Amino acid sequence: MDRLVSMQAFTRVVDVGSFARAAESLDLPKATLTRLIQNLETHLGVKLLHRTTRRISVTTDGAAYYERCVRILADVEEAEQSLTRHNNSPRGTLCVDTTAGLARMVLIPSLHDFYNAYPELKLELTINGKPIDLLQEGVDVVLRVGALDEAMVARRLGQVKLAFFASPIYLRRFGTPADLTELAQHKAINYLSNRHGREMPWVLSRNGESSEILLPSAISTNDADVYIGCALEGHGIAQISRAMAEPYVQSGRLVEVMSDWQTEELPISAMYPQNRHLSAKVRVFVNWAADLFSRHPHFGVAPQQLAA
Known part of the structure; x- marks a missing residue:
């Protein structure tokens, strides 16, 4: 045996x-x-x-x-x-679960560099915004935006900077809000939490003043692409990451509103089970991803924030 x-x-x-x-x-x-x-x-x-x-x-x-x-x-x-390790690179299959946005904007454009550095690794990339059981699903590491899972080891990679956007179609019909009182008269496109399924409120702050609001909406969704699609079609004001909104702002299809108010900055983290030894293939992937995010114009954070 x-x-x-x-x-x-x-x-x-x-x-x-x-x-x-x-x-x-x-x-x-x-x-x-x-x-x-x-x-x-x-x-x-x-x-x-x-x-x-x-x-x-x-x-x-x-x-x-x-x-x-x-x-x-x-x-x-x-x-x-x-x-x-001195003679051979890590080998085998690495199962990574992430979101479509992080895969599309950060990971996929740099995969050639990853495979050049680690030619004996095969990457299985799954897209799932919901909490999953890594052991049950056979996943080695997950990349997530937002709240951490306390049952897993987490390494912060970067952050998502959010802002408020609406389409010119919507703003021509309903006007552009200038303050919280005017914002309260508008409709939102609300995002459904993948953790609890409820609509997520917006947190805004300015000059030490902080407010949490949940505007009425005609539609809510838990899919980022659907969320932006609804904003582009003029169904309401949306809270979108600057990275995802940038090309639409440049083309004139989205306009930033309430720009003098600050909103949340959500952490991007790599997480893996606590009771599992950190294998070489997970280690090199997490280090590679950390370097990618640190150099990204929208997702990078200051070193002192990563250490926090």
């Missing part, structure tokens, strides 16, 4: 909660993975998993063994990398 292979099979089953998904992620037949777990239990003389037709749960012995296995496998990986 290959002890390390069996440990890897066991930890993957615990991580994803399914023999079928674990076998698929390890590229093993399900029967082979099942046999590995059975042989491991026989070798140890304890039951590691409770299995029914409906669910899989970890026994008390299995939970303790799982924690040890995670550390052992991480140590083995680190030992191997320490011998090869």
Whole structure:
């Protein structure tokens, strides 16, 4: 019995909660993975998993063994990398989940540089703005805008600077708001939170005065492209990142309003599970992404902010 292979099979089953998904992620037949777990239990003389037709749960012995296995496998990986990192670049498949906007504006334009630096890495890039279970989904690292997930390790990469925009179509019909009183008479295109599904209020500040408002809207959405599309068609005032709004401002299709008021700056973070060793492929990707964002004209932040 290959002890390390069996440990890897066991930890993957615990991580994803399914023999079928674990076998698929390890590229093993399900029967082979099942046999590995059975042989491991026989070798140890304890039951590691409770299995029914409906669910899989970890026994008390299995939970303790799982924690040890995670550390052992991480140590083995680190030992191997320490011998090869000077001669070989990280290899294998790296699963990254991000938003469409960050992928389109920051990652994709620089992928040639990434592959030149790390030719043995294959990138699986998935687009999902919602919170996900990285272990269940088989994702190595996520890039997110906004609130952090306290269950994961996070590294701040940059920030999104927001402002208020409307189309000339809308402003010709309803006028341009100059202050909060006038803004309250307008309609918004509201953004639905991917965390709780509710419309997100706007936070504005000026000269020490801060206000949180939620304007009425004819439409709300949780998709950034749909959100901007509604703004371009004149359905209301929208709060949009300057990076995404810039080409439409230059073409005259969007106009900034309430420009003397400041709005939120949302953090952009790379996050990965706390109980997982930071592999070389995740490390090089996060470092590469951090460098990209630091040099971006819209998403970069001062070094002291990154350290905060």
